[in-house]
Amino acid sequence: MLKSTCLGLAAVLGVAALANGVFMLLAPEAWYFAVPGVTTTGPFNQHFVRDIGLIFLFMGAGFLAGALQPRQRLLFWAAPTIWLSGHALFHFWEVAVGICSASVIPRDFPAVTLPAILGWLLTAWAFRTRAPEDAV
Numbered sequence: 528m529l530k531s532t533c534l535g536l537a538a539v540l541g542v543a544a545l546a547n548g549v550f551m552l553l554a555p556e557a558w559y560f561a562v563p564g565v566t567t568t569g570p571f572n573q574h575f576v577r578d579i580g581l582i583f584l585f586m587g588a589g590f591l592a593g594a595l596q597p598r599q600r601l602l603f604w605a606a607p608t609i610w611l612s613g614h615a616l617f618h619f620w621e622v623a624v625g626i627c628s629a630s631v632i633p634r635d636f637p638a639v640t641l642p643a644i645l646g647w648l649l650t651a652w653a654f655r656t657r658a659p660e661d662a663v
Contacts (some may be wrong), residue, residue, distance in 0.1 A: 533652050536645060537594040537604065543642075544587030544607070551580025564634055567627075586610060590646075593653065600653040608646030615643040 551558045555576035559565050586607035593603030618639050621627045632640075 537590045541587045541590030544583045548580045548583030604650045611643035615640045
């Protein structure tokens, strides 16, 4: 049951990241205005939105590849989790230094902090369940 839950969660994170990345690449200005809070982070920059869209494509591919390839799962899930964690910590830092008010934390939680937490849970599970021959 835990295995199917983890694989399902990885698939959901992967598909969501891929969809977000595609949206960012194909319609960067629409993405900029559609996502709550993005317009408060600075002016629209098509190049920047598309750069981050590429990152989301790679993250989505990593979560999906990890769900399909057990021997490489730890690496495939740890890599996007590290980026997601840095992104979430950056949001907290902006609040800590006064760039943003604390009200952004609950607003951003579902799309910023929660994916990082879920990524860590998946990565921890992948670490605990790796085959002995895959151990570091």
